[in-house]
Amino acid sequence: MRRMLFKSLVYGPLTEAAPPRSEAAVAELAARVDQAARARLGRTLAIREVDAGSCNACELEIHALNNVLYDLERFGIRFVASPRHADVLLVTGPVTTNLRQALERTYQATPDPKWVVAVGDCARDGGVFAGSYACVGGVSAALPVDLHISGCPPTPLALLQGLLALLESVESPSGGKKVRD
Amino acid sequence: MAATKILRDILAEGQARPAHRPWPCAAVGGEAWEQAISLLQEEQCTLLGLWGDQGMVHLALLDADGKPAILSHPCEGNRYPSVGSRHGAAIRLERAVRELSGFEPEGLPDWRDWLDHGTWPLQCPLGPAEPVSAAPKTYPFLPAEGESLHQIPVGPVHAGIIEPGHFRFTAGGETIVRLEERLGYTHKGIESLMAGATVERAAVLAGRASGDSTVAYALAFARAVEAARGAEVPARAVWLRALMAELERLANHLGDIGAICNDAAFAMLHAQFGFLREQVLRVADRCFGHRLMMDRVVPGGLRDDLPEEGQGAIGGLVAELGRRFPELVELYENTASLQDRTVGTGVLPAGLARRFGAGGYVGRASGRAFDARRTPGYPPYDELQFEVPVREEGDVDARVWIRIREVEQSLAIVGQILERLPAGPVHTPLAAPAFAEERAGAALVEGFRGDVLAWVRTGADGGILRCHLRDPSWFQWPLLEAAVEGNIVADFPLCNKSFNCSYSGHDL
Numbered sequence: 001m002r003r004m005l006f007k008s009l010v011y012g013p014l015t016e017a018a019p020p021r022s023e024a025a026v027a028e029l030a031a032r033v034d035q036a037a038r039a040r041l042g043r044t045l046a047i048r049e050v051d052a053g054s055c056n057a058c059e060l061e062i063h064a065l066n067n068v069l070y071d072l073e074r075f076g077i078r079f080v081a082s083p084r085h086a087d088v089l090l091v092t093g094p095v096t097t098n099l100r101q102a103l104e105r106t107y108q109a110t111p112d113p114k115w116v117v118a119v120g121d122c123a124r125d126g127g128v129f130a131g132s133y134a135c136v137g138g139v140s141a142a143l144p145v146d147l148h149i150s151g152c153p154p155t156p157l158a159l160l161q162g163l164l165a166l167l168e169s170v171e172s173p174s175g176g177k178k179v180r181d
Numbered sequence: 182m183a184a185t186k187i188l189r190d191i192l193a194e195g196q197a198r199p200a201h202r203p204w205p206c207a208a209v210g211g212e213a214w215e216q217a218i219s220l221l222q223e224e225q226c227t228l229l230g231l232w233g234d235q236g237m238v239h240l241a242l243l244d245a246d247g248k249p250a251i252l253s254h255p256c257e258g259n260r261y262p263s264v265g266s267r268h269g270a271a272i273r274l275e276r277a278v279r280e281l282s283g284f285e286p287e288g289l290p291d292w293r294d295w296l297d298h299g300t301w302p303l304q305c306p307l308g309p310a311e312p313v314s315a316a317p318k319t320y321p322f323l324p325a326e327g328e329s330l331h332q333i334p335v336g337p338v339h340a341g342i343i344e345p346g347h348f349r350f351t352a353g354g355e356t357i358v359r360l361e362e363r364l365g366y367t368h369k370g371i372e373s374l375m376a377g378a379t380v381e382r383a384a385v386l387a388g389r390a391s392g393d394s395t396v397a398y399a400l401a402f403a404r405a406v407e408a409a410r411g412a413e414v415p416a417r418a419v420w421l422r423a424l425m426a427e428l429e430r431l432a433n434h435l436g437d438i439g440a441i442c443n444d445a446a447f448a449m450l451h452a453q454f455g456f457l458r459e460q461v462l463r464v465a466d467r468c469f470g471h472r473l474m475m476d477r478v479v480p481g482g483l484r485d486d487l488p489e490e491g492q493g494a495i496g497g498l499v500a501e502l503g504r505r506f507p508e509l510v511e512l513y514e515n516t517a518s519l520q521d522r523t524v525g526t527g528v529l530p531a532g533l534a535r536r537f538g539a540g541g542y543v544g545r546a547s548g549r550a551f552d553a554r555r556t557p558g559y560p561p562y563d564e565l566q567f568e569v570p571v572r573e574e575g576d577v578d579a580r581v582w583i584r585i586r587e588v589e590q591s592l593a594i595v596g597q598i599l600e601r602l603p604a605g606p607v608h609t610p611l612a613a614p615a616f617a618e619e620r621a622g623a624a625l626v627e628g629f630r631g632d633v634l635a636w637v638r639t640g641a642d643g644g645i646l647r648c649h650l651r652d653p654s655w656f657q658w659p660l661l662e663a664a665v666e667g668n669i670v671a672d673f674p675l676c677n678k679s680f681n682c683s684y685s686g687h688d689l
Contacts, residue, residue: 001449004512050338051344053369054344054392054685055391055395056391056392056393056683056684057475059342060392060393060436060473063436064459067455067456067458068452068456069459079341079342081340082340083338094369096366096369097298097300097302097315098298098300098365099366099367100300101317102338102366105338128382128385128389129369129370129374132370132371132373133301133303133306133310133373134300134306134369134373152475153392155466
């Protein structure tokens with residue numbers, strides 16, 4: 001292990017090994033998210049992820065945000081274990097009827113101000129699962145949604161872009177930090 | 182073997198159903214049905230699946246020689262003799278058959294609903310589908326009684342970025358006395374959506390049964406449709422499908438090994454393996470236009486060919502993984518604090534793995550040397566050199582080691598495919614059906630998690646009338662309950678991650 005740790009010191013972060021095109025995009029997004037995040041949220045944004053019946057592909061890509069190449073935490077954005085610690089609910093899936101109650105309870109347990117981001121095409125309107133007896137058909141059918149991030153599943157880059165869009169909407173005069181009943 | 186002969190006799194005496202391909206299929210009566218259950222009970226056959234369709238319940242079996250067969254029992258008065266009453270692996274499948282198709286498994290010891298939580302606007306969606314008013318049902322967990330036992334309810338919304346499910350622990354101090362799972366929270370009604378869908382739409386749905394296994398599901402579905410329709414797939418597509426399946430296996434195993442280390446609080450390996458996983462996904466994106474390779478495998482072949490630079494990109498990936506992987510494995514092996522957490526934790530006894538027909542790393546870490554790429558096997562794996570690693574220990578460490586060995590095997594397979602990749606087209610459009618009657622097809626495909634079963638019944642117009650998908654998790658989830666018994670509660674995440682069962686693939 002010492003050898004590997006030493007190598008990490010000498011060779012620098014793994015991030016450099018990534019292909020230049022997507023790296024540039026990541027870096028560009030990184031700077032913008034960082035600025036907006038600092039301005040509005042005191043450099044932190046706590047996200048509680050809720051799988052509302054996704055196929056688990058969205059979860060895989062949300063996980064990827066935490067890998068060394070995207071390293072979401074450098075922006076001050078982090079995933080938290082409890083909705084009581086969260087600013088944002090990141091909801092995936094078409095919202096199954098079996099999970100609806102748990103999703104609503106999670107929302108109620110999240111303190112104001114809070115935002116809901118629906119991730120993935122099926123979180124928008126049910127996507128390929130629309131019309132099923134077992135799906136509510138999109139997150140907005142169960143909760144007020146502030147932003148949709150589309151994709152099936154959205155790439156980590158699209159997820160980063162989405163979080164940026166959220167921060168920008170928060171910045172606008174009408175957006176502000178919403179307080180809901 | 183005697184058991185193989187018994188099954189052959191059952192098939193021969195039953196009413197053969199020639200429209201089913203490629204496995205033998207027969208409608209059987211009560212006596213033969215009971216004989217088949219005895220074969221399962223005596224572990225002379227392995228359960229592959231159980232589902233209802235058109236007034237019949239279908240039982241897919243694997244005999245001792247690794248040959249699959251399907252037995253069908255008519256459900257007069259919507260009843261049939263329960264398999265689960267004598268073979269535990271079938272219990273949850275039969276609970277699902279009862280609530281989805283409306284067939285009562287007579288003698289089933291568990292009367293509780295499984296996927297139906299009382300929130301659907303209809304009853305028996307794959308059967309009569311009668312409207313009901315939704316009324317959430319209470320779910321009585323099995324009692325565990327004793328002095329100073331306490332219960333810990335966990336989920337359905339978990340602390341991490343994972344799928345929803347409920348775990349009810351009964352613990353004595355730190356030790357787990359009983360774990361009971363309650364699943365079904367991600368039930369989306371996929372099989373109902375597939376009924377009556379076009380092949381194209383059904384393929385998209387199959388690819389979203391469990392996102393981490395999207396290639397395996399798309400491949401199983403495509404192979405089942407191709408079997409039913411008697412379609413041939415171009416050689417290049419067959420080889421590229423295997424290439425994609427191995428890339429999917431690599432990405433998932435790399436992610437899993439890292440995540441298991443993370444659950445043992447060893448973050449460094451999590452970071453390192455996460456980096457390798459990302460490399461696989463980026464190469465998949467460059468070569469196939471999608472990081473998870475969703476919707477790339479379609480009935481008839483592939484959506485797109487591998488671009489020219491693809492072979493070089495994948496070759497480079499194999500070389501990089503071959504260089505970086507061994508030193509990480511060495512670190513896993515030589516870190517005592519990590520081994521302390523994984524060795525001897527969450528032991529799954531070999532007998533249970535065999536009885537439940539557990540596939541994938543769960544089965545292979547507990548002595549069950551089954552791999553659908555070998556038995557029953559499918560092209561191009563018959564032309565490829567690879568080993569199926571097996572361990573006997575059955576603990577978290579063994580499940581990590583199976584993954585490590587499979588990463589090495591998959592790298593070797595990818596190398597062989599790149600060397601021998603045939604030229605030619607990658608898609609042959611499915612011809613209009615040349616038959617007036619319905620046809621059925623089945624396929625078993627080895628995903629990273631284990632064997633995925635797909636069964637389809639297609640109409641004269643070629644559309645999907647019914648499709649059944651069985652995730653490997655059906656036979657792994659119940660074993661997790663057994664493996665964690667006697668472990669401390671704090672080791673549950675570690676055990677759970679080492680199984681890494683699919684919620685969505687199970688709930689459908």
